[in-house]
Every structure is written in C-alpha cells, then in structure tokens.
Amino acid sequence: MSVAKKNIERVRKAVPRGIARKLWVKSGGRCQYTDCNKPLWKDELMQRDMNKAYISHIIAAKDDGPRGEKVLSEKLELSFDNLLLLCDECHNRIDKAQLNGHPKQILIKMKKDHELRIELLTGLQEEKKSHLLFYTCKIGAFLPTITFKEASAAIIPEYFPVSDNPIEIGMGFNTISDDMDDFWIFQNQQLEEAFNQKVRPLLDKGVNHFSVFGIAPQPLLIKLGTLLSELAVAEIYQSHREPKQTWKWQNDMYNIDVKLLEPQAIKTKVALIISLSDKVNYERIHKVLGADVSIWEITVPEPNRNILKNKETLEKFKNQVRNAFSNIRKIYGQDSEIHLFPVMPNSCAIEAGRVWMPKVDLPLIIYDQNNNRNGFYKALTI
Numbered sequence: 535m536s537v538a539k540k541n542i543e544r545v546r547k548a549v550p551r552g553i554a555r556k557l558w559v560k561s562g563g564r565c566q567y568t569d570c571n572k573p574l575w576k577d578e579l580m581q582r583d584m585n586k587a588y589i590s591h592i593i594a595a596k597d598d599g600p601r602g603e604k605v606l607s608e609k610l611e612l613s614f615d616n617l618l619l620l621c622d623e624c625h626n627r628i629d630k631a632q633l634n635g636h637p638k639q640i641l642i643k644m645k646k647d648h649e650l651r652i653e654l655l656t657g658l659q660e661e662k663k664s665h666l667l668f669y670t671c672k673i674g675a676f677l678p679t680i681t682f683k684e685a686s687a688a689i690i691p692e693y694f695p696v697s698d699n700p701i702e703i704g705m706g707f708n709t710i711s712d713d714m715d716d717f718w719i720f721q722n723q724q725l726e727e728a729f730n731q732k733v734r735p736l737l738d739k740g741v742n743h744f745s746v747f748g749i750a751p752q753p754l755l756i757k758l759g760t761l762l763s764e765l766a767v768a769e770i771y772q773s774h775r776e777p778k779q780t781w782k783w784q785n786d787m788y789n790i791d792v793k794l795l796e797p798q799a800i801k802t803k804v805a806l807i808i809s810l811s812d813k814v815n816y817e818r819i820h821k822v823l824g825a826d827v828s829i830w831e832i833t834v835p836e837p838n839r840n841i842l843k844n845k846e847t848l849e850k851f852k853n854q855v856r857n858a859f860s861n862i863r864k865i866y867g868q869d870s871e872i873h874l875f876p877v878m879p880n881s882c883a884i885e886a887g888r889v890w891m892p893k894v895d896l897p898l899i900i901y902d903q904n905n906n907r908n909g910f911y912k913a914l915t916i
C-alpha cells in the first residue's frame with residue numbers, strides 16, 4: 535500500500551470501553567446470532583482463546599465493507615445500535631461466508647430480539663421474580679416428577695424463575711408405601727424438615743414469591759399448604775391432563791359453581807368432604823366415623839379429574855374452604871375437630887392447607903383413600 539493511499543484512508547476506530555461494556559451487558563455476554571447464544575464471557579473470564587468474542591458491525595465501519603454505506607458507515611461506526619457481540623463462527627458467517635444472506639434488517643432484528651430476551655431474563659423487576667418450589671412424594675407405586683422446563687413454561691410471562699435450580703422438598707424414592715401408618719409419620723416429618731431447611735429461611739428473609747408445583751398424596755399437600763400459609767405470597771399451579779399435559783392454566787371461560795353443603799342436624803362429630811375429583815358416598819364416611827356425625831361437603835355439579843381449569847375456580851374453592859372452616863368453628867365450638875376427607879385436584883389440596891389458620895381454625899384429622907386399605911383411613915392430624 536502506498537504512503538499516499540494510507541493517508542486518505544480513514545483509520546478504523548477502536549470501540550470505546552463504555553460502549554463495549556454496554557454491549558457485553560445487554561447481550562448477557564452471549565453471541566447475539568439467532569439461536570447461537572454461545573456464552574462468550576466464560577472464555578473471557580478464563581482468558582482462553584476458544585469462542586473468541588467479536589464486536590461486529592451491522593453496517594461496516596468502512597463503506598466498502600460488509601453492508602457498508604456511504605454516509606452511515608462513518609456515522610454509525612461507534613454507535614451501540616450498530617454493534618453486535620458475536621462468536622467467531624457467527625462473525626465469519628455474517629461478514630464473509632454468508633454475507634449475502636445477512637442484510638442489515640435481519641441483523642438489526644437479531645440484535646433487538648436478543649437484547650429483549652436477556653432483559654426479560656436478567657433485568658427483571660423484583661415483582662416478576664419467582665422461586666420455583668417442587669414437592670413430590672410417591673403415590674402408591676408411582677413416583678411423580680416435575681421438570682424445570684414444564685414449570686417455567688407455566689409461569690412465564692406472568693413470572694420468571696429466579697434460577698434454573700428449583701427448590702425441591704420431596705424426597706424421591708423410599709421404601710415405605712402409603713398404605714402403611716409409618717409412611718405418614720415419616721413423610722410428614724421429612725416434609726417439615728425439608729421445608730424448614732429450604733423454604734423457611736427464604737420466608738424469613740422476606741422473599742415474596744413462590745410458584746408451587748405439587749404431586750403427592752393429598753394429606754401431605756394439605757400439610758404443605760399449612761406450612762406455606764397465606765403469609766407466603768405464592769401461586770399454586772395445577773397439572774392438567776387435557777387437552778394436553780401441561781401446568782399452564784387453561785384460560786377458558788369454564789365457569790364452575792363450587793358449593794358448600796351444610797348438614798341438617800348437629801351431631802357429635804363433624805366431617806368435611808371435599809369432593810371435586812370424584813363423588814363421595816356418605817356411607818364411606820359413616821363406615822369410618824359411625825352414625826353420630828354431621829357431614830359437610832364442598833363439591834361441584836359434576837366432580838371429575840379435570841375439573842380445575844382456571845384460577846377463578848381455584849379462588850372460588852378457597853372461599854368455600856374458608857367458609858366451611860369458620861362456619862364449623864362457630865357451630866361446633868373451639869373444642870371440636872374436623873374429620874377431613876379430601877378428593878380433589880392437587881392445587882386445591884395445597885390451597886385448602888394455606889387457608890387453614892393455626893390457633894384459629896379447628897384441628898384437622900385428614901383421611902386418605904387407599905384401595906389397599908379398603909377406603910378412607912386416618913393419615914395425618916394437623
């Protein structure tokens with residue numbers, strides 16, 4: 535190159551540190567090429583040469599460069615909006631290998647989309663962050679699982695998970711089965727301990743949002759609800775089987791009347807049936823508690839396993855549980871107790887527990903229905 539030529543050529547300027555830093559932050563330190571997302575900060579941190587990061591120009595710094603334009607090249611040379619953080623491979627793709635497939639409109643959109651996504655995931659307002667809380671416990675021989683992927687899909691975009699590491703308070707495999715009395719003592723204790731270790735410290739710190747996913751025998755879900763109580767700000771999710779398997783609320787207009795049926799006569803004992811998933815014949819209650827029992831019932835017109843499709847129905851249900859607890863307390867007095875027979879969706883069981891107020895509401899004796907034990911039997915007392 536001649537001396538004369540060199541003198542008239544504009545020297546490409548280095549990107550100032552402030553702008554480079556802004557690009558690293560806004561891109562989350564990841565390659566901004568659609569679906570590449572390669573983390574570039576890791577190598578930066580380790581001082582390694584792999585995945586080299588490039589600050590690339592959408593409109594080249596020189597007008598004869600990739601996507602270069604007469605006036606704009608010089609004008610936008612150091613403009614943040616004109617810069618992309620890219621990995622080695624993607625930089626080469628847009629500037630050389632597939633230059634023609636990458637007009638500026640495509641790259642501008644790519645940058646915008648990437649920066650918006652990073653903003654959503656990292657720059658969230660506090661009130662949109664939520665801790666994922668999973669509780670699973672085996673039901674019969676079945677050990678349920680909940681994945682981060684399905685849980686986060688259920689809460690986004692109303693909430694965003696604080697991390698991809700959910701709080702799990704279930705204990706996974708164990709050898710005691712739920713038709714044995716020891717099962718309840720053991721699981722109850724394990725649930726309390728796991729809750730106190732993993733959730734209580736967050737509540738004490740004032741963490742204010744949990745997204746709760748539970749699949750477990752109903753007495754334990756009710757117990758979990760009492761531990762969370764309504765002091766914890768939490769959204770309880772439901773696993774839906776139809777029309778497809780999902781934890782996302784089905785946003786239909788499915789309007790269900792949740793009723794509280796009060797008994798005619800006041801007897802010595804009080805039972806409360808919650809029959810949302812299936813009908814419960816009162817004979818099954820008398821079989822356990824004898825004839826001297828008043829039976830209250832929270833139910834819906836046609837109980838079935840897919841009854842709960844939206845949050846509105848769950849809210850109606852909670853109100854009826856509140857009504858039941860307080861009416862029973864008023865009628866039967868502070869010294870009585872409620873024999874609770876739950877046949878309901880998992881999220882309802884957790885909410886029923888949250889509604890129950892310690893020291894105010896009556897003690898709950900919770901039954902579980904078990905085919906091996908030939909019907910309802912006493913599982914937990916709260």
Ligand SMILES: [Zn+2]
Pocket residue numbers: 589590591594629
């Ligand atoms: Zn470039």
Ligand SMILES: [Zn+2]
Pocket residue numbers: 565566567570571572620621622623624625
């Ligand atoms: Zn890339």
